[in-house]
Amino acid sequence: MTAETSPRKGLSPATYLGLLLALAGPFLPYLVDPILFGSAWTPLRIEWDTGIHWLNWAVLIGVVLYAEKLPLTSIGLKRWRWWTLPLGLIAGVIILNVSGILVSALKVGSEKDFAAILMSLPFAVRLLIVVTAGIFEETLFRGYALERLAAAFNNKWAAAAVTVAIFTLAHVPAVGLTHVLPVFIVSLLVTLLYLWRRNLVVNMIAHATIDGVALLLIPFLSQR
Numbered sequence: 001m002t003a004e005t006s007p008r009k010g011l012s013p014a015t016y017l018g019l020l021l022a023l024a025g026p027f028l029p030y031l032v033d034p035i036l037f038g039s040a041w042t043p044l045r046i047e048w049d050t051g052i053h054w055l056n057w058a059v060l061i062g063v064v065l066y067a068e069k070l071p072l073t074s075i076g077l078k079r080w081r082w083w084t085l086p087l088g089l090i091a092g093v094i095i096l097n098v099s100g101i102l103v104s105a106l107k108v109g110s111e112k113d114f115a116a117i118l119m120s121l122p123f124a125v126r127l128l129i130v131v132t133a134g135i136f137e138e139t140l141f142r143g144y145a146l147e148r149l150a151a152a153f154n155n156k157w158a159a160a161a162v163t164v165a166i167f168t169l170a171h172v173p174a175v176g177l178t179h180v181l182p183v184f185i186v187s188l189l190v191t192l193l194y195l196w197r198r199n200l201v202v203n204m205i206a207h208a209t210i211d212g213v214a215l216l217l218i219p220f221l222s223q224r
Contacts, residue, residue, distance in 0.1 A: 010152075011148070011152050012068065014063055014067035014068045015068060015148055017063055017067065018060060018063045018064065018067075018068065018144060018148065019144075019145060019148060019149070021056055021059055021060045021063065021140070022060060022140040022141065022144045022145040022148075023140075023141075023145055023163075023166050025056040025060070025140065026053070026056070026137075026140065026170040027170060028052060028056070029048070029049040029052050029053075030173045032052075033045055033048070033049065036048070041113070041114055041117050041174070042117070043117065043120070043121050043125070046117065046118070046121065046125075046129070047125060050128060050129060050132050053132055053136045054132065054136065056136070056140070057135065057136045057139055057140070060139065060140065060144060061139075064144070074147065075139065075143035075144045075147055075200060076142065076143045076147060076194065076198050076199060076200035076203075077143065077200045077201065078198075078199050078200070078201065080201065084199070084201055084202060084205070085205060087197075087202050087205075088201070088202045088203070088204070088205025088206045088209065089205060089206075089209050091193050091202065091205075091206040091209075092205065092206035092207070092208070092209025092210050092213075093209060093213075095186065095189040095190060095193065095206060095210060096209070096210045096213055098189060099182065099185045099186050099189060099210075102185050103181070103182045103185065106181065108179065108181045108182060114174050114175060118215060119215070119219055123216070126215045126216060126219075127216060129211070129215060130208050130211045130212045130215055130216060131208060133207060133208065133211045134204040134205065134207040134208030134211065135204055135208075137167070137207060138190070138194075138200060138203045138204045138207050139200065139204075141163045141166070141167045141187075141191075142163065142190065142191060142194040142200065142203050143194075143200040143203075145159070145162070145163045145166075146159050146160060146163045146191070146194065146195075147159075149162055149163065156195060160191050160192075160195060163191065164184070164187045164188055164191050167183075167187045168180055168183050168184045168187050171183040186210060190203060190206060190207055190210075193206055
């Protein structure tokens with residue numbers, strides 16, 4: 001049964017903990033970073049935040065498996081198929097182009113200082129950021145939060161709206177309110193992708209493709 005037709009379910013304490021990790025966990029570095037690094041975005045701060053994200057991700061997976069006692073299919077982690085990789089890549093390219101067209105039409109841009117810091121990082125660190133964004137953000141917001149909230153609300157669209165809003169807000173400290181619209185557009189599109197396939201791996205590949213073009217491919221082509 002779909003989330004819309006199945007009976008409404010109450011949330012267990014384990015799921016409340018999971019939702020706290022998924023929806024509040026991404027904000028944790030913004031509370032700790034000013035104490036450790038001040039207000040400046042530095043390579044060390046970005047690397048530290050990446051490590052915190054992986055710790056958050058690991059704890060959330062532990063909650064699913066050992067506290068909720070549910071399989072990873074419950075967060076959209078499905079078996080790899082022959083079409084998984086090409087679909088994820090194609091979806092990522094389409095989302096990148098559609099979001100680019102919309103951003104250009106709306107005449108908004110990205111935060112240049114933060115982007116410049118990311119571009120200044122070594123290739124290996126940028127690659128780690130791309131992989132982290134694809135796995136960490138998709139697991140927390142699309143795989144876990146959307147699925148659990150859809151069951152709680154008995155409505156996948158309400159769950160999607162909540163996750164899109166919080167995902168967008170989670171990027172405000174990095175890109176600023178004036179540059180958050182591109183994040184919202186990408187978040188909306190990757191959420192629609194997940195609602196279409198309910199396949200977390202496809203979303204991970206698509207998300208990594210979007211960030212990989214910006215952080216890996218474009219700098220490489222520029223150097224060439």
